[in-house]
Amino acid sequence: xxxxxxxxxxxxxxxxxxxxxxxxxxxxxxxxxxxxxxxxxxxxxxxxxxxxxxxxxxxxxxxxxxxxxxxxxxxxxxxxxxxxxxxxxxxxxxxxxxxxxxxxxxxxxxxxxxxxxxxxxxxxxxxxxxxxxxxxxxxxxxxxxxxxxxxxxxxxxxxxxxxxxxxxxxxxxxxxxxxxxxxxxxxxx
Numbered sequence: 001x002x003x004x005x006x007x008x009x010x011x012x013x014x015x016x017x018x019x020x021x022x023x024x025x026x027x028x029x030x031x032x033x034x035x036x037x038x039x040x041x042x043x044x045x046x047x048x049x050x051x052x053x054x055x056x057x058x059x060x061x062x063x064x065x066x067x068x069x070x071x072x073x074x075x076x077x078x079x080x081x082x083x084x085x086x087x088x089x090x091x092x093x094x095x096x097x098x099x100x101x102x103x104x105x106x107x108x109x110x111x112x113x114x115x116x117x118x119x120x121x122x123x124x125x126x127x128x129x130x131x132x133x134x135x136x137x138x139x140x141x142x143x144x145x146x147x148x149x150x151x152x153x154x155x156x157x158x159x160x161x162x163x164x165x166x167x168x169x170x171x172x173x174x175x176x177x178x179x180x181x182x183x184x185x186x187x188x189x
Contacts (some may be wrong), residue, residue, distance in 0.1 A: 005163040007068040008035045011173030012058060014077035016183035017049050025049055027078040028184040031061045032177040034164075041065060042180065050079040050117070058083060059091055069160050071097045071174045074104075075148075080113065082126045085150045095152030097160060099174055103133055103146050112134060136161055143169040 011126065015028035026046040033041040033043045043061045047054050054077045062070070075083050075098050109127060113120035130148040136158040137144050145165075149157040164171035 006036055007160070008033060008040070008066060009160065009164055009173045010034075010062065010065055010067045010070045011073075011175070011177040012070060012083075013073040013174055013177035013181045013184075014047065014054075014081075015185035016132060017078060018184065028180040028181040029054065029057055029077060030184070031058070031065070032173050032176040032180065033065045033067060034176070037172070039176065042177075044180065044184065047078050047081055047103045050083070051081045052119075052122075054078065054081040055084040055087055058088060062088070062092060067092075069095050069097065069152075071099050071160070071164070072100055073172050073178060074100050074175060075130065076109075079125055080117065081125045084126050085148070086129060089151040090188060093151070095141070095156065095160075096150045097152075097157045098130065098148040099161065099171060100133070100146040100148075101169065103135075134158070138162060138165055138169055145169060 011032045013030055017027035025048060027049055029045045029047040031043045032039060041141055045057050047057050072083060077083060085098060089096045110124055113124050117123060133146050133148055134142050134154045135146045147161060161171055166172060168175055
């Protein structure tokens, strides 16, 4: 990361799951805290596949951190275990940025929720309440990324995403948390 960017940023990511594995009902969930290029803390838990525990798990982990911004791997973890970004923002009074490598398709999400979940309205509300999808161009990566933000302006979110993205098209705290969660997923399968 750029040395002049000294904000503390947490990356929040989930691993994959395999319905045929020993832990088919759970998947890894990782939070990595960084200040500049230094990793300050790593926390790993399991969350339920298609459950509703990702928000409470994130809150429990984040209570142990001091941070300025949080960047999540979208809003849906471990299948359709949907995180409530507004709840996180209210709990910590810090900006929460949902990072996406592509524009989400709301119609596909809604159809999948309606087909598979009796509580689809509750889960859909978490998607619907986020507001507009924004984008930014990462000059160093020559890549466009997408995001939703709660608790900050799109301009502030763009700055955080640009300043924390160096080695790939993914912000470093999120990239590292994804690597850990996916690595743990491979061990468990």
